[in-house]
Amino acid sequence: MPNVTEEWYDSLRGWRMELFLIPASVLTALTLVADPLLLACILCSRALRQETRYLLLSNVLVADVLFVAVNLAILVCNAHGVRMLRPFCDLVTAASVTAYCGGVLTLTLMVADTYAAVRWPLQYRARLPPARTRQALVLVWLVAAVYPVSLVIAMEVLDDSAPWRPAVCLVLLSLGSIGREAEAGVHVYYAVGAVLCSALILYCYARLYAVTRTSGIWRSRYSRARLTLLAHAVALLLYFGPGLVFTLELHLFSEGSASQDVRVWINAVNMNVLMPLPRACAPFLYGLRYRDIHDTLLLLLRRRRLGQVTVA
Template sequence: MTPSIQIANITQDWVESLRRWHLELFFIPTTVVTLATLVANPVLLACIFLSRALRQETRYLLLANTLTADMLFLILNLATVICNAVGAQIPWLVCELVTAVTVTAYCCAILTVTLMVADTYAAVRWPLHYHDILPPARTHRILVGVWVVAAVYPFTLLIIMEAGREIHHEKVPVCLVLISLGFIQLKNTVGIHTYFFVAALICATLIFYCYIRLYMVTKTHGIWQRRFSRARVTLLAHGVLLLLYFAPGFVFTLELFFFHRKDISQDVRVWVSTVNMCVFMLLPRAFAPYLYGLRYREISDTLMQLLHQHRRLSHITVS
């Protein structure tokens, strides 16, 4: 069976399961959550980049990079969900390109969130030398490196697949990251799982190490004594958000494992993929602007100043 026929059969079966269970209706909550997040994220980005003090701070630059990667992911995810819901015929090359960019945005967000934890540890561990260790110029280079690292593997796969493909004009009725990577997995069973597992293991190990060291460094300061201390609440909130960021990746790895299993029902695969794509992937990106953004007093103060200036200008204009 040729690759084109395999792709056509897989996508057609997927569409039939979507229609049978009316899962295309998931585009409604996906659209609502995405639009709400795309309203909040630009506001926080404006607060960061319009304030000279904030854009000189490493933690706010990392936050801005996370929000930017999340916005790119949400836009591509929403476009994919809508196209799949209306049954639009998408060129396979476009689908592969969207897959590569989506994986890049997701991995970039995970890497940046991991760096945010490491940045917090560095600020607490070496407060006197922190600004010398991570000046803004070095942070900019680190962020460029994060995007490059996140993009290398998915775009390498894209180039390899395109170089070995004979037909370049076929179209598919459904475009999913799972189908694109699942099809690549036919030829490289170990590579994709190894990439996601190693990347997740490195990030999780660094996060756990930083949190353990943070606790050991700060336990003598008395900030952990009260049950509802700010440190405990912050740690709990960040822990939940990190879990929400990492969980969809592990679910996606499970999806790849199920993709070619004959003993797994097609309906089960479609349900798991749809829920992960339309719910689990959106939860951390919906919470992030409010947890990471509004909990920072400097961002809240900057936002209030911008609103106050806007109201004053509006009042002057009306007068």
């Protein structure tokens, strides 16, 4: 394993992959600016905090902030040759995977929540009160964390070598070194999660269309329903896409069917561009499309401007 990380680091330096930090930093900065603003809008409004859809959205934003922060820290350390101890590297990568899975699972719940609100409008608030939504979010984080944390514990228990510092800290290399049986478990974990989430999303959207097709909201080409569906579809594609690319990376790494440079390039594009991209777009695809959040944000900005004028 030390030789693999050294070769990976040499490829990073040879291809000057540190230049990929530019798009990664820009996308991360956009996320770290926009997401806290939307979170502030939700947390500062008692009415928004009582809405299930806004609680789910706030959880997505929290997961995105955590993911991009950890992801950028890993990328910077790898680019500048900062070597972490193996146990710390495993914990950091587990946090990254947990944040990614937590965001994807919450997005799936947002689709199910939209379906429930349309399908049972009169019983919706009674069936999904804020307290039950918070319990569901706790369950989401437990489900997202249980497998990555279990893998970290297993790797630490089974690895009887002295602590060492890998040249690069990557989820791909950590998972690629745990053996065939454990690697098969990783594939099953991601495959089952992707299939279940995709099936639930497709079912909810199909049922939504069946329930609302006679209401006339789909007749106009640029109706709000069509634009909302398009925004959700783009966001889901952007969130799920990097996970599929990562599965391809893991397969190429384990089979050795591609050259080292090809694997390094795929990983660099995925981690520096494809993974931060949906997090930077989410505030605009989801958050600012909600009128309540948009109005609350304008109100907060107006109050701040008036406060500055009063102080001056």
